[in-house]
Amino acid sequence: MELSLLLIKALIILAVFGVTLLIATYSTYAERKVAAFIQDRVGPNRAGPFGLAQPLADAVKLFFKEEFVPANANKFLFIAGPSLAMLTACMSSAVIPFGGTLIIGGEAIHLQAIEVNIGILYVFGIVALGVYGIMIGGWASNNKFSLLGAIRAASQNISYELAMGMSIIALLLVTGTLSMRDIAAQQGQELFGISGLNWNIFYQPLGFLIFIVCAFAETNRVPFDLPECETELIGGYHTEYSSMGMGLYLFAEYVNIFVASAVMATLYFGGYNFPFMNQLGLPHNVVTILGTLVLFGKIFFFIFFFMWVRWTLPRFRYDQLMNLGWKILIPLSIANVIITGGAILLKQELF
Amino acid sequence: MQSLSNRAKKLEKKPMTMSERMYLPAIFQGLSITMRHFFKKKATIKYPEETRPMSAVWRGLHVLKRDEKGRERCTACGLCAVACPAEAITMVAGERKRGEEHLYREEKYAVSYEINMLRCIFCGLCEEACPKAAIFLQNDKLAPARYERDEFIYGKDRLVEPMPIQNQ
Numbered sequence: 087m088e089l090s091l092l093l094i095k096a097l098i099i100l101a102v103f104g105v106t107l108l109i110a111t112y113s114t115y116a117e118r119k120v121a122a123f124i125q126d127r128v129g130p131n132r133a134g135p136f137g138l139a140q141p142l143a144d145a146v147k148l149f150f151k152e153e154f155v156p157a158n159a160n161k162f163l164f165i166a167g168p169s170l171a172m173l174t175a176c177m178s179s180a181v182i183p184f185g186g187t188l189i190i191g192g193e194a195i196h197l198q199a200i201e202v203n204i205g206i207l208y209v210f211g212i213v214a215l216g217v218y219g220i221m222i223g224g225w226a227s228n229n230k231f232s233l234l235g236a237i238r239a240a241s242q243n244i245s246y247e248l249a250m251g252m253s254i255i256a257l258l259l260v261t262g263t264l265s266m267r268d269i270a271a272q273q274g275q276e277l278f279g280i281s282g283l284n285w286n287i288f289y290q291p292l293g294f295l296i297f298i299v300c301a302f303a304e305t306n307r308v309p310f311d312l313p314e315c316e317t318e319l320i321g322g323y324h325t326e327y328s329s330m331g332m333g334l335y336l337f338a339e340y341v342n343i344f345v346a347s348a349v350m351a352t353l354y355f356g357g358y359n360f361p362f363m364n365q366l367g368l369p370h371n372v373v374t375i376l377g378t379l380v381l382f383g384k385i386f387f388f389i390f391f392f393m394w395v396r397w398t399l400p401r402f403r404y405d406q407l408m409n410l411g412w413k414i415l416i417p418l419s420i421a422n423v424i425i426t427g428g429a430i431l432l433k434q435e436l437f
Numbered sequence: 438m439q440s441l442s443n444r445a446k447k448l449e450k451k452p453m454t455m456s457e458r459m460y461l462p463a464i465f466q467g468l469s470i471t472m473r474h475f476f477k478k479k480a481t482i483k484y485p486e487e488t489r490p491m492s493a494v495w496r497g498l499h500v501l502k503r504d505e506k507g508r509e510r511c512t513a514c515g516l517c518a519v520a521c522p523a524e525a526i527t528m529v530a531g532e533r534k535r536g537e538e539h540l541y542r543e544e545k546y547a548v549s550y551e552i553n554m555l556r557c558i559f560c561g562l563c564e565e566a567c568p569k570a571a572i573f574l575q576n577d578k579l580a581p582a583r584y585e586r587d588e589f590i591y592g593k594d595r596l597v598e599p600m601p602i603q604n605q
Contacts, residue, residue, distance in 0.1 A: 124471045128481045398471045399464065 099180070099199045106179045110340040111141045113389060117340075120393040151329040159326065160226040167223025168327065168334035174216040175341035181205040182348045183270045185358045185378035188371055197358075197378060198267060205266030206254060209349055210247075213304055216342065217243040220306075220313060223335070224323030235322030238404065239313035242303055245411035246310075250300035252419030253293040256426040257353060260289050270357030274364075282363035285356040292422045294354045296415055301346040303411070305339060308396040312404055347388030348381075355384050491576055496559045498578040499552055501597045502571055504542055509597060510571035513547035517563035517572055525556035526563060543569075550596060554580040554589040 115130065115137070122129030130137035155164055182205075185197030202208055217240055224236025261269050275284040287294050303310040314322030321327075324335045351357060358377035368376070402410070456462050482489055491497070502510050513530035531548035533541045540546075557580075563572050583589060 120475075123475045123479075126474055126477055126480050128479050128483070131483070394468060394471060395464075398467045 094195055095199070098195075098197065102179055102182075102184065102199045103176065106176060106341060106344060109344050109385075109389075110337055111145075113340040113343060114144065114336070115141050116389070117393050117396075120390065121397050124394070124397045145333070148330055148333040153329040153331065154326075156228060156326050158228045160228070163222050163226035164326075165331070167219055167221075167226055168331045168338070169219075170222060171216060171219025171338040172334045172341070174212050174219060175338040175345065178209050178212040178345045179341075179348060181208050181266050182345075182352055183267045183357060184381060186271075186274075186374040188374055190371075196267065197374070201265070201267050204264045205269075206258070206264050206353070209266075209345075210251065210254070213342075213345075214243070214247060216304075216338075219338065220323045220335075223327070223331075224313075227323075227326035229326050231319045231321075232323050232325045235313045235315075235319045235325070238315075238319075239306065239323060242306075242310065242312060242407065242411075245408060246300040246303035246415070249296055249411060249415035249419045250304065252416065252423055253290075253296040253300070254353075256293045256419070256423045257286060257290050257297075259423070259426050259430055260286060266352055270352050270359070273356040274359040280361050281365055282356065282359035283361045285354065285359070287354045287356075290354065290422075290426070292418065293426075294350075296419050296422065297354070298350060299410075299415060301350060302392070302395065303407075305342040305346050305392070307339075307343065307392055309399040309402050310407060311401060312407060315401060343389055343392050344385065347385045347392070350388055351381060351384035357381060493576060495576040496561045496564075496574040498575050498580050499557075499563070499591070499596055500573050500575050500578075501550065501593070502573060503598050503600070506539070507600055508538075508540060508542040509546060510542055510569045511547045511550065512543040512545050512569055512571075513550070514545075514568065516566040516568065520562040520566035521557075522560060522562060523556045523558045525553045525558075527551050527553075547593070550593050552591050552596065554591055555586065 118140070119129040119137075130140040133139040133143045155161055180199040181202055183196070183198040187194040187196055189195075220239040221236045224232040224234075224239070227233070258264065261272055263269060263272075269286075273284050273286060274282050277284040277288070302308075306313055312322075313319075314324065316322075319325070324332055327335060358374075358381040360377060360380040363373055363377065366373070504510050513528050515528065515530075518524075518526040518528060528550045529548045530545055533544050533546055559574060561574050564574055580589070580591075
């Protein structure tokens with residue numbers, strides 16, 4: 087009994103890990119395709135049908151490049167940087183519920199790798215750790231441009247984590263729990279008689295706006311990709327990296343995008359719930375599988391949104407970035423917390 | 438400063454309105470523009486599979502024509518080589534032997550005929566100079582890219598029109 091449970095958990099963890107890496111791999115392809123389509127081109131189409139083997143070709147190319155370590159770099163830290171970035175990126179998808187329960191042989195199996203009752207805190211901790219990969223890598227390169235990029239990444243992440251945490255606090259006031267599984271399950275309740283539409287976006291639109299802006303900053307994506315600003319810093323923190331060290335940094339960015347999309351879909355857009363999920367009269371397992379597909383649909387939409395914004399907006403200037411973070415987003419998020427708290431009190435008094 | 442033309446427009450720097458300072462309307466405008474481009478027809482021509490339609494008077498790769506009986510028209514008179522402003526054409530003339538009447542139309546023919554496609558500017562003066570209507574620039578073929586320089590020197594094997602099938 088214990089062994090079968092362990093086996094199932096191991097399978098789910100393996101599946102989540104595999105899916106994370108697969109989606110990150112094909113995000114590189116999707117990014118190039120989206121970029122091309124937005125710029126009226128067709129994008130990679132030589133490797134395999136529609137260029138689908140392009141990520142493989144890129145990986146092979148990166149593996150065969152020389153792994154170069156600068157003479158005055160700290161070798162241990164230089165290698166630890168990208169490894170840490172990749173490790174932390176892969177860890178955070180563990181607590182995301184990718185579906186409800188599958189009932190097999192009278193046993194309810196949760197489609198989630200690990201259930202911790204502080205799921206959001208776990209994600210936050212890991213994401214905050216992610217900046218160390220960039221910082222250590224940039225610092226160990228012994229290059230002033232890398233160091234500047236690393237410092238930018240660190241200060242940017244600190245600034246935006248505050249606003250992000252505040253927007254999450256407002257969300258927690260609404261949900262009353264830190265567990266990702268419970269938050270996802272709560273959003274499956276009825277709203278206006280439609281089951282599976284009790285999404286947090288309807289209670290926290292401003293919180294979501296703040297969260298998505300901070301998610302862009304946390305994943306170092308355009309318009310907040312100051313740490314790797316080519317015009318000012320050559321390549322930023324990965325200037326000195328070649329081969330798979332560079333590959334890991336780029337790959338970690340896409341894993342982070344996947345995780346950020348999954349967290350946004352779970353926290354604000356109903357997770358695996360979809361409208362009319364309980365009114366269709368389908369068997370429980372079918373609804374669960376449909377829900378997982380819907381969740382991935384939402385995740386893909388957010389990944390697409392990340393790319394869409396990247397090929398639309400120019401980069402912020404660094405002082406604009408700091409102004410936006412400290413003078414606009416943090417006051418807004420505090421106001422959001424106060425308004426949410428007031429609304430909850432009012433609701434308790436009146437109803 | 439006094440403006441010279443008196444047409445310079447006076448601009449006042451207005452403070453940004455609330456909606457401008459929120460950035461969001463402008464961001465959504467930008468996103469809608471990029472989305473429109475996403476579904477637009479693509480400008481790319483996927484070259485080896487598709488080719489751009491060429492004009493009827495396009496001057497592309499040369500061909501050495503045969504006459505209606507399948508004999509080479511070129512008599513190695515050298516007028517094309519003289520006319521060529523890029524000096525891309527070289528040839529060696531030879532005398533037709535007995536028994537070769539079905540191969541060459543006149544008594545003199547080109548033993549070797551080479552065009553250096555790296556020198557050629559595809560001006561078409563060789564075509565104009567030719568008294569025997571032997572050399573033409575095709576309007577449906579290009580001299581493709583290659584890896585080695587000597588592959589660009591096209592000899593008779595690549596220039597002469599292949600034999601019509603019924604004469605073989």
